Amino acid sequence: MANRHFSSRAYWNEKAKEWSPLCTFQGESKEDWENWKSNATKQLKSLLGEFPQKVDLMAEVEYSIEDGDLIRERIIFDSEEFASVPCVLLRPITMKNDRSNAAIICCNGHPVNLGKDPVAGIRSTPEHDHQIALMNYNFGEQMAKAGFLVIVPELRGFGERNDTSGRVDACNINYIKGSILGIYPQTLNIWDIKCCIDYLETRSEIDPERIGMMGLSYGGTMTAFTTAIEPRIKAANVMGYINPFAEFGIARGNFCGSQIVPEIYKYFDTHDIAGLIAPRPLLVDMGIYDECFFIQDLLKGYEGVQKIYAAAEASDKLVADIHSHGHSFAGNKAFEFFKKNL
Numbered sequence: 001m002a003n004r005h006f007s008s009r010a011y012w013n014e015k016a017k018e019w020s021p022l023c024t025f026q027g028e029s030k031e032d033w034e035n036w037k038s039n040a041t042k043q044l045k046s047l048l049g050e051f052p053q054k055v056d057l058m059a060e061v062e063y064s065i066e067d068g069d070l071i072r073e074r075i076i077f078d079s080e081e082f083a084s085v086p087c088v089l090l091r092p093i094t095m096k097n098d099r100s101n102a103a104i105i106c107c108n109g110h111p112v113n114l115g116k117d118p119v120a121g122i123r124s125t126p127e128h129d130h131q132i133a134l135m136n137y138n139f140g141e142q143m144a145k146a147g148f149l150v151i152v153p154e155l156r157g158f159g160e161r162n163d164t165s166g167r168v169d170a171c172n173i174n175y176i177k178g179s180i181l182g183i184y185p186q187t188l189n190i191w192d193i194k195c196c197i198d199y200l201e202t203r204s205e206i207d208p209e210r211i212g213m214m215g216l217s218y219g220g221t222m223t224a225f226t227t228a229i230e231p232r233i234k235a236a237n238v239m240g241y242i243n244p245f246a247e248f249g250i251a252r253g254n255f256c257g258s259q260i261v262p263e264i265y266k267y268f269d270t271h272d273i274a275g276l277i278a279p280r281p282l283l284v285d286m287g288i289y290d291e292c293f294f295i296q297d298l299l300k301g302y303e304g305v306q307k308i309y310a311a312a313e314a315s316d317k318l319v320a321d322i323h324s325h326g327h328s329f330a331g332n333k334a335f336e337f338f339k340k341n342l
Contacts, residue, residue, distance in 0.1 A: 024269055025272055027311055030313050041228070044228060047267065052080035055080055057198060069092060070092060070144050071095075072088065072120075075087040083188070090152075101148070101207060102210035102342035103150070104148045104151075104213065106120075106140035108137075109218040109220070110217060113159070115160060119141075119219075120140045121142075136325070149200075155218075156185050171257045184262070186225065213227055213236050214237035221241050224273045224277070225273055228276035234280060238283070238284050238285070240287065242270045242298065271301045274308075278309050280317065281340075282317065286299065291326060321333045
C-alpha cells in the first residue's frame with residue numbers, strides 16, 4: 001500500500017525543515033553586509049507593496065489634561081483617504097517646548113479589543129488592569145514618566161479601529177479583505193507609523209533627530225518592520241518577537257493576518273528583518289517564561305541578529321535583555337537604552 005499523507009500540519013512542517021529564505025543574511029564582512037542591506041531593503045519594500053497616497057494630516061488635539069506628573073493628550077490625524085489614526089500622547093508636565101526632547105512611538109500587541117489603551121496606562125476596565133499587570137503593559141506611560149514624549153497610535157484592526165462585530169479573527173478578516181485587493185494591514189500600519197513620525201516632527205517639544213520606537217508582541221513586529229525601512233527612527237526596542245518563522249509560524253501557527261505580507265518567509269526570517277535596523281541601536285527583550293514565543297526560539301532569532309550586527313561592525317549597538325518574566329515588558333534596560341541612544 002502506498003504511503004499516504006493527510007495532515008496539513010505535517011505537510012507544512014516538512015516543507016519548512018530545510019527551508020532557507022532567499023534573502024537571509026549569509027555573509028561575514030562589512031562589504032557583505034552593505035551589499036545585503038541594499039538588496040534586502042529593496043526586496044522587503046517590494047513585498048510590502050505601495051504605500052498609500054500622502055494626505056494632509058489635519059492633526060487635532062481633542063483634549064489635553066494633567067494626569068499626575070504627565071500631560072495626557074488625545075490626538076487624531078489622517079494618514080490617508082478614508083483612514084484616521086487616534087493616538088494617546090503623553091509627556092512630562094515639565095517638558096519644554098524647545099525642540100530638544102526625545103520621542104518614542106509605543107506599539108501594542110493583542111488582544112485586539114484593548115488596542116493602544118493599556119500601553120498608554122488607561123485603566124478603564126478590569127481587563128485593562130489585568131493586561132497591565134500580566135505584561136507590565138503600560139510601558140508607554142512608564143517611558144513618559146521617565147522623561148520622554150510618547151505617542152501610542154491605534155493600529156488598524158485594534159481598539160477603536162476594530163469594527164469586526166466581536167469576531168475573534170479580526171486580524172485575519174482584515175488581511176483577507178486586503179489581500180484580494182493587493183493591500184496588506186501590515187503595510188498600512190507601517191504607513192500609519194510613518195505618519196506618526198510626520199506628526200512628531202511638527203511638535204514644538206521634539207528634536208526630529210531623537211525619535212525611537214518600541215513594541216511588545218505584534219508591537220514588536222511593527223517595531224522591527226517599520227524601523228527596518230524608516231531611517232528617521234534612530235533606536236528601537238523589540239520585545240517578544242524575533243524568532244524563527246519555522247517555529248512560531250509554521251510549527252505552531254502562532255500568528256495572524258496583521259503580522260505578515262505574502263511571501264515574507266520566502267525571502268526573510270524575522271532576524272533578517274531586525275538585522276536591517278543595523279547599524280542603529282537595537283534592544284531585544286526575551287522572557288524565559290514567554291509562552292507566546294519560546295525562549296529557545298527567541299535566543300535563536302537573536303543569534304541571527306548578532307551575526308548581522310557583527311558583520312556591520314555594530315555589535316556595540318545591539319543589546320539583549322533576557323529576563324525572568326513571560327511575554328512582557330521587563331523594563332530592565334529600556335530606560336537607560338533610550339536615554340543613551342536618543
